[in-house]
Amino acid sequence: MSASKRVLVVGCGFAGATMARLLAEQVDYRVLLIDRRSHLAGNAYDYRDQNGITIHKYGSHIFHTKSRRVWQFISRFTNFNTYQHRVVAMVDGIEVPVPFNLESLRLCFPPTLADRLERQLLERFDYGVQVPVLDFMQCQDTDLRFLAQFVHDKIFRDYTSKQWGTPPEKTDAAVTARVPVRISRDSRYFTDPYQGIPSLGYTETVRRMIEHPNIELRLGTDYAEVRSEANSFSHIFYSGSIDEYFNYQLGELPYRSERIELEEYAFPYYQSRAVVNFPSDYDFTRIHEYKYYLNEQCPYTVIAKEYPEAFCRGKNERFYPIASESAGALYKAYTDLAQASPQLHFLGRLGDYRYYNMDDAIARAMQLFDELNHELMS
DSSP: OOGGGEEEEEOOSHHHHHHHHHHHHHSOOEEEEEESSSSSSGGGOEEEOTTSOEEETTSOOOEEESOHHHHHHHTTSOOBOOOOOOEEEEETTEEEEESBOHHHHHHHSOHHHHHHHHHHHHHHSOTTOEEEHHHHTTOOSHHHHHHHHHHIIIIIHHHHHHHHSSOGGGSOHHHHTTSEEESSSOOOSOOOSEEEOBTTOHHHHHHHHTOSTTEEEEESOOGGGTGGGGGGOSEEEEOSOHHHHTTTTTOOOOEEEEEEEEEEESSSOSSSSSEEEOSSSSSSSEEEEGGGTTTOOOSOEEEEEEEEEEOOTTTSOOOEEOOOHHHHHHHHHHHHHHTTOTTEEEOHHHHTTSOOOHHHHHHHHHHHHHHHHHHHHO
């Protein structure tokens, strides 16, 4: 087969699977799709256990997006339920909705104080806005500074330190902006118009996504095993770590990882909802109870305790790029190296070194495909 119609896609998470499907379906390319792991779907991989509970191996994944295009694309391969994620944090032994909002306020403070704080919040901010907690702490009003300090100390500070291994003041603003105070009574964790859990699970959704006669899948296959064939592909789409691709010749990009520990119990439910955060207590950050997502009924339940840890090559998986000025400069240096190979394209959370949600990974693959569409069609 002509190399002009043959491409390699490395990584079978949502970025790689989306790109493979678009190449195979829309421009009739022959796609070799590889992944070093023995399973599909990257960190979104899930499976049914012996009790019929769908386990998210790498921690909870809730699909949500503002993009109608992304929603329509993924909905071709699965139906979604109408699950809307609601998270609580244990604050002084009380389950408090997060992001912290006006309902949280009333759970944490006596009614008279809560009334006063709510009035001042609504005088200071428009209803419905989200204020990053570190910005909120800049308020000059004494009562609002008190509230901001409470939220910072009880919900934000210790959780952030556990999650990222650094104190909040040394954590990049792109991360802290994801932890807002919400000036409303909306207790949903995500407010996107499209959200839910795929009824078939994420693994089966990805399997259907790549089910196409033009796509050849090879699991348990590292890029090093096919690197010698690179010249036989007109394009390479690489969703692995960009520093690994270049054999770390400029240095190693920093990541955080997670250790997920499963526990099974012989009773129907362990906690009040799918995810409970523990900002200040214990070494884990949160407990997941998976059967809530698809409302799976059985007399047993499985929980997962999530322990953040440093990423170490060969020991664990990359989960989250660590945003910093030095990491950004190193990533830029790697993208400069990539300019020498115009047929090489990086995408996905690891390839782009960006904190993508699942919908972001799909949208990024779509964007890259659109940018290359004229070249691919020629």
